[in-house]
Amino acid sequence: MNELNKDAIRDLLYRMADDQLILGHRNSEWTGLGPILEEDIAFSSMAQDKLGQSLALYTLLHDLGDKDPDTLAFNREEKDFKCCHLVEYPIGGYEFSLMRHFLFDSSEALRFGMLAGSSFSPLAKIARKFRGELRYHTMHADTWIRQLGGANEESRAKIQSSLEFCFPLALGIFEPSDYEKTLAEQGVFPGESELQKEWLAHIEPLLAGSGLSMPDVSSCKPSYGGRKGRHTEHLKPLLDEMTEVYKIDPSAEW
Amino acid sequence: MYGGGYIFEDSRNGSDSAEDPRKLEDFEARIQAGEKIEPMDWMPAEYRKQLIRMIEQHAHSEIIGALPEGTWITRAPGFRRKLALMAKVQDEVGHAQLLYSAAETLGKPRETMINDLISGKSKYSNVFNYPAVTWADTAIIAWLIDAGAIINQVANSKGSYGPYCRALERICMEESFHLKYGHDNVVFLATGTPKQREMVQDALNRWWKPIMHFFGPSDKISVHTETLMRWKVKMASNDDMRQKFLDMYVPKIWELGLTIPDPKLKKNEDTGHWDYTEPDWEEFKRVINGDGPCNKERLAVRRRAEEKGEWVRRALMRNAEEYSVPLS
Ligand SMILES: [Fe+2]
Ligand SMILES: [Fe+2]
Ligand SMILES: [Fe+2]
Numbered sequence: 001m002n003e004l005n006k007d008a009i010r011d012l013l014y015r016m017a018d019d020q021l022i023l024g025h026r027n028s029e030w031t032g033l034g035p036i037l038e039e040d041i042a043f044s045s046m047a048q049d050k051l052g053q054s055l056a057l058y059t060l061l062h063d064l065g066d067k068d069p070d071t072l073a074f075n076r077e078e079k080d081f082k083c084c085h086l087v088e089y090p091i092g093g094y095e096f097s098l099m100r101h102f103l104f105d106s107s108e109a110l111r112f113g114m115l116a117g118s119s120f121s122p123l124a125k126i127a128r129k130f131r132g133e134l135r136y137h138t139m140h141a142d143t144w145i146r147q148l149g150g151a152n153e154e155s156r157a158k159i160q161s162s163l164e165f166c167f168p169l170a171l172g173i174f175e176p177s178d179y180e181k182t183l184a185e186q187g188v189f190p191g192e193s194e195l196q197k198e199w200l201a202h203i204e205p206l207l208a209g210s211g212l213s214m215p216d217v218s219s220c221k222p223s224y225g226g227r228k229g230r231h232t233e234h235l236k237p238l239l240d241e242m243t244e245v246y247k248i249d250p251s252a253e254w
Numbered sequence: 255m256y257g258g259g260y261i262f263e264d265s266r267n268g269s270d271s272a273e274d275p276r277k278l279e280d281f282e283a284r285i286q287a288g289e290k291i292e293p294m295d296w297m298p299a300e301y302r303k304q305l306i307r308m309i310e311q312h313a314h315s316e317i318i319g320a321l322p323e324g325t326w327i328t329r330a331p332g333f334r335r336k337l338a339l340m341a342k343v344q345d346e347v348g349h350a351q352l353l354y355s356a357a358e359t360l361g362k363p364r365e366t367m368i369n370d371l372i373s374g375k376s377k378y379s380n381v382f383n384y385p386a387v388t389w390a391d392t393a394i395i396a397w398l399i400d401a402g403a404i405i406n407q408v409a410n411s412k413g414s415y416g417p418y419c420r421a422l423e424r425i426c427m428e429e430s431f432h433l434k435y436g437h438d439n440v441v442f443l444a445t446g447t448p449k450q451r452e453m454v455q456d457a458l459n460r461w462w463k464p465i466m467h468f469f470g471p472s473d474k475i476s477v478h479t480e481t482l483m484r485w486k487v488k489m490a491s492n493d494d495m496r497q498k499f500l501d502m503y504v505p506k507i508w509e510l511g512l513t514i515p516d517p518k519l520k521k522n523e524d525t526g527h528w529d530y531t532e533p534d535w536e537e538f539k540r541v542i543n544g545d546g547p548c549n550k551e552r553l554a555v556r557r558r559a560e561e562k563g564e565w566v567r568r569a570l571m572r573n574a575e576e577y578s579v580p581l582s
Contacts, residue, residue, distance in 0.1 A: 028327050031343050032320035033555070035563025036570070037351045040320075044344035048337060055333050070332045094566050151569035158565065238328075245389045246331035252447045254331035254389075 004186050008179035009120055010064060011082070012189055015177070015227055016111070017057035018083035021073055022235070023104060024050030025242060029091045039094070042140055046101070049133045056126050063122070074246040078236050079229040086169035086223070088234040095155075098148070099162040102141035103170040106206075107199045109134040114195065119187035142206055149210030160212050167215040171196070171222035273298045285486050290416035293359040304487055305415055306360045307376070313353035314371045314378035318552050320346045322386035323395060331389065338435050342396060345428045352425065356417040365567075372557045380538060381464040383546030390443055390450075390457035396436025398461065401503055402468045404429045405495050414486035437506075444510040451511075458507070459515045466516075466533040467541075469496040475535060500528040 027047035034040035058069035066072060086104060091097045112134060115127035148155040174196035183189045200217065207214050225231070246254065277296050284291065291297055324343050330336035354364040370376040381399055386392055404426060411422035443454035470476065470492040482488040500519075507514060518531045541549070 025328060028340050031327060031340070032317065032324040032347065033559040033562075035559075035566035037317070037347055037354070039563075039566075040347045041344055041351070044340055044347070048340050048344070051333065051337055051340070055337075074332060094563060148566070148569050154565055155569035241328050244329045245326075248331075249447055249449060252450055253442055254335055254446075254450075 004120055004188060005179065005182045006064060008177075008182045008186070009123070009188060010061060010066070011177055011179055012183060013057050013061050013064075013123070014082040015084075017054045017061065017072075018081045019087050019104075019108075019173075020050045020054035020057065022081075022083045022238065023087040023100075024048070024054060025238065026087065026089075026091055027097070027101070030097065035094050043097070043101075046105075046137050046140070049137070053126075053130050053133070056130075060122055060126070070246075071250075074243045075250055078231060078239055081229065081231065081235065081239075082227050083231075083235070084169070084172045084175065084223075084226040085232050086166065086172055088226070088232045088238065089169070090234060093158070093162075095148070095158040095162040096166070098141070098144055099159065099166045100170075101137070102145050103166055103203070104173065105134060105137040105141055106203055107170070107173050107195065109138050110198050110202060111195055114190050118189060123188070145206065145212070146210045149207075149212050156211055159210075163207070163212055164215055168220050169223045171217070171220060172224055172226060174199075175222065175224040175227040177227060273300075282484065285414045285484075289414075290419060291414050292416045298485075300481070301485055301487065302360050304482060305418065306357055306362050308487065309353055309357040309360070309418055310362070310367050310370070311377050311379075313350045313357060313367065314376060315382065316346045316350035316353060318371075318378045318382045318556065319399075320350075321552055321555055322382060322384075322548075323392050326386060326389060326392045329389065335439070339392065339396075342432050342435055345432065349421075349425050349428070352421040353418075356415075356421045359417045368560065372553060372560060374544060374553065377542055379468070380542050380546070381468050382552060383541050383549045384461070384464045385548050387460065388453050388457060390453035391461065393436055393439035393443055393454060394457045394461045396432055397440050398436070398465055398503060399468065400429050400432040400436055402465065402495075402499050404433060405498050405502075406469070406490070409489040409495065412486070413489050441510065444512055455512055458512055462515050463533065463537075465499075466496070466530070467538045469493075469499065471535050471538060472532065497527055500530070504528070 024047045027043045027050065030043035031040055031047075034043060054073065055069055058066075058072045061072060062068050067075075086100060089096070089100070109131065112127040112131040115123055116131055118124040118127065145159065148159050150156070174192040176192050177183075180191045180193070184191045184194075204214050278298060281291070281296060281298065281301075291301075320343050323339065323346075327336065327339050327343060330339045354367060357367060358364060367376070371378065381395075386395060407422050407426050407429065411419050411426060413419055440454060443450045445451075473491050473493045476492060479488045504514065504519070504521075516531050518529055520529055521527075522529045540546070544550075
């Protein structure tokens with residue numbers, strides 16, 4: 001078998017790890033503030049899973065020769081982050097966080113499903129594990145979207161408008177990388193456009209079944225740039241906050 | 255987490271005289287025999303009232319207690335601490351959920367309890383009206399406040415009301431992990447860089463007063479609780495719990511080379527008890543009645559969360575399903 005392209009793999013791993021880290025961080029901000037206690041607890045569980053997943057992905061990067069996971073997460077510059085814009089936004093109202101969770105986690109579940117068969121076997125191995133964890137997250141999201149989409153006019157309207165707000169951001173998940181061809185040819189990952197196609201086919205019936213109407217993809221401008229290190233104004237303050245204690249003394253053991 | 259700082263209502267003129275004496279006698283005999291009282295059993299109105307009050311205050315303490323530590327989740331240094339703190343604070347919210355359910359078995363709905371919290375009608379543990387100023391404060395809270403909570407909660411888990419006892423058994427198991435996490439955290443700071451040592455000493459200095467307040471006013475000035483003790487609602491005296499805490503933790507604090515900001519603190523070899531500067535109980539009262547450094551902020555945050563989430567709760571309501579099945 002040909003040598004796999006390390007740079008292509010590293011790029012893919014950073015995109016995923018940074019998404020998980022930043023969204024995990026955001027979801028944890030619901031702790032103590034949820035609309036009901038059960039949702040505080042659920043968002044915290046999902047945040048812990050996402051943090052755990054990002055740690056595993058940074059560990060793979062470390063195994064490929066990059067710095068240790070704490071340094072990668074807590075001591076990298078904003079421009080070196082490859083997360084998509086969707087995960088960067090503050091938690092907002094519950095309707096926003098729920099919709100983000102629905103759109104993002106459904107794409108993650110499909111992504112990890114694809115990666116379970118990756119030719120890069122360390123990634124295939126953790127993808128199979130994450131796919132199991134994601135099943136609970138998507139079940140949670142689907143249930144809540146259906147409940148709030150169908151409960152009353154007030155909740156339906158809130159969910160619909162947050163869908164419209166989130167949709168261009170969610171398309172940014174699938175911003176193509178410079179390595180699409182290589183990754184596909186080498187059997188590492190079938191590619192972002194492939195994933196986007198599957199994702200659209202997956203969410204459409206779920207949204208329709210929840211009384212929501214799917215925005216028109218062709219007239220929607222995807223929020224690209226995150227994968228290339230160009231971020232929204234929300235990422236920098238998040239990183240400053242996240243690293244506030246760590247940076248008191250990065251060489252100290254905390 | 256919760257201490258002994260309950261504000262029981264003075265029950266000296268309690269209404270138990272109005273209860274059926276035969277039923278009351280049976281009830282007290284069951285408690286004497288170590289039996290648990292269950293939700294459908296007969297109980298004096300005063301017992302129900304005081305239990306609701308206590309369990310509710312405990313539940314409120316768990317969710318309000320999630321706030322000072324919760325604000326540090328986003329700043330925790332490194333994966334290990336971030337993951338552990340997330341899990342810890344999540345547990346505290348889970349404790350609130352269990353405790354509200356236990357209190358609901360006595361007839362007060364969760365929504366009403368939370369409304370009483372927000373309106374200031376019902377109280378929560380005094381310690382959470384103090385700020386967590388630095389990362390080291392969260393370490394001290396997780397170690398010593400959780401340690402204090404365990405002392406109180408282990409005692410209460412031997413009480414007479416079944417659902418509360420069962421909730422507490424599970425809660426205590428989780429609290430013991432919190433204490434381990436907190437201790438580990440303090441050890442790293444206390445044996446770390448000079449800056450880290452300074453942070454943790456400052457935090458201990460700040461938290462010593464709230465910690466001494468944690469178990470509630472001295473027995474000398476507390477409201478009479480004989481009936482509550484006979485009914486196994488209150489299980490240990492405030493001073494006894496404070497002594498137990500000092501016995502267990504002062505040596506551990508000193509072992510780490512930290513100092514405690516009370517020049518009078520020492521074990522009295524004659525009495526076998528700790529001598530200490532009497533905490534300022536006027537301040538305790540002032541703070542519990544709303545005038546602490548963070549009371550307003552804590553309740554405002556809670557109120558905003560409730561208001562922000564109101565539409566969600568409305569969207570969950572189905573008239574036929576208002577009664578929630580107790581978890582404990
Ligand atoms: Fe707790
Ligand atoms: Fe947990
Ligand atoms: Fe705790």
